[in-house]
Amino acid sequence: MYYELFLRSFADGNGDGIGDLRGATEKLDYLSSLGMDGIWLLPIMSSPSYHGYTVTDFYNVNAIYGDIKDLRLFLAEAHKRDLKVILDLPLNHTSTNHEWFLRALNGEKPYSEWYLWLEDESWLRARRPWDRQQVWTPIANTFYYSLFGPGSPDLNYDSESLWHECRNILSFWLSLGFDGFRFDAAKHIFDFSRETGNCEYQHDRNITFWSEMTSHSRKINSEAIFVSEVWDDWETVEKYSSTFGIGFNFPLSYVIKEAIEGRSVQKFIDGFRGTMPHYFNNNRTFESGVFLTNHDMTRLVTVMDGNKDQALFALSILMSVPGIPFMFYGEELGMEGVYNELFNEEQLEPFPWYESGFGPGQTEWKAVDKNRPGMGRSYEKQSESNESFLSRFRRILLFRKERPWLRWATVDNIWEESGCLCLELKQDERKISFIYNLSDSARSLRTGEVVHILTGSATTVDKRTNLGAWSCAVVE
């Protein structure tokens, strides 16, 4: 299990109100107590943006987070606790303030070749595939290609010397002790076609690029971990995943949430078959990075309209599917937040350590709105009770932690019975069944002896189980 950590909002180690590496180092025991095996660190390189995806120096830590020494300590302390750490690396673009871009504007080589400039007026008609936004930004007498907006000019990987630079970047971070990378925007390396003058994903060329980068990394650390961010349908995710070893399963995150919203077992079964086909057999060439939400999405409790039982139910489903679960920071507290593309700080609010909103380590870099003091959402408040959202959430995580074999399990069967969803998994001699009630009222069905209630309530009498609303029972 991996924890997706946004340093700025997590824990402050130097009293400036901004989360940093020292602060996060202090909280590693907390992450271990949640059952985590690793951390996905959102970008930490020098950057003018709060999210860090527009980089100004690929070989340095953003000064607000600390320095290389702080990073080494963070990595060493994480490793002491058997926590792997992967770095989010946005190689698709830079900041407009990156020296490379500034020198490119001056016409200096090789930098001028490292970005994409308008060569034909007709290219201006190109639009971003998913929302039809324009992709060319005017500057001086020309335009540069910038799929993610004017602040992030795309790098042009037609240039050989850029590939060389990327290999150096990977070597740099791996030598510092990172265990691998979450490769940002993996399908975007080549996403503009000179031939048609349109945005078009060139999947084969992208995969060639990533094969080169991952094999280079494996020469430095043969066990390096790579996770691809390919936000797309299942077929596209699958195309890329073998190269990386782990591919984020975006479609599954929708299937789980939509099935709950629609209270539809059939929707889940159809979606699951479509988004996890590789888990029905043993011959896998990659694993799924499974998750419910991330920093580009509305938070879990908010999606569930504030219904915490449904949120825990969603987590129970996630914790029973094969693959590697990833969890966005703060979801364990039931933090709320709506994703807003233009101002996406909304779901990045400071992690509330204290009920008063203040105290040592608390970050205060932005105003809080959805997760205010006194709402009972803090770590402090929720640690007082065994029945708090945090305590219930943690128990579900620990259930998974105690069954590491589920990562490699095969799905034996998935079916509907008496309005409930049943999922059976196996590996060698091991077998486990999950029974979920995706509805607002109790259901009764024939089962084996329930040994564990992952969330909600269940009672078994004479092999008949009465399963409460939004409950998940386990027969093992």
Ligand code: ACG
């Ligand atoms: C990554 C990071 C994100 C970051 C960047 C840029 C990339 O996680 O935080 O932005 O460094 C697209 C890209 C992703 C990208 C997101 C934000 N994420 O592919 O790599 O945008 C469709 C498209 C997707 C698209 C998604 C966005 O297919 O490509 O993601 O919409 O909503 C079904 C469909 C599926 C569809 C979904 C959603 O599932 O099957 O195809 O996805 O529905 O409709 C950061 C900041 C930004 C800043 C940028 C420079 O967060 O604010 O601008 O950096």
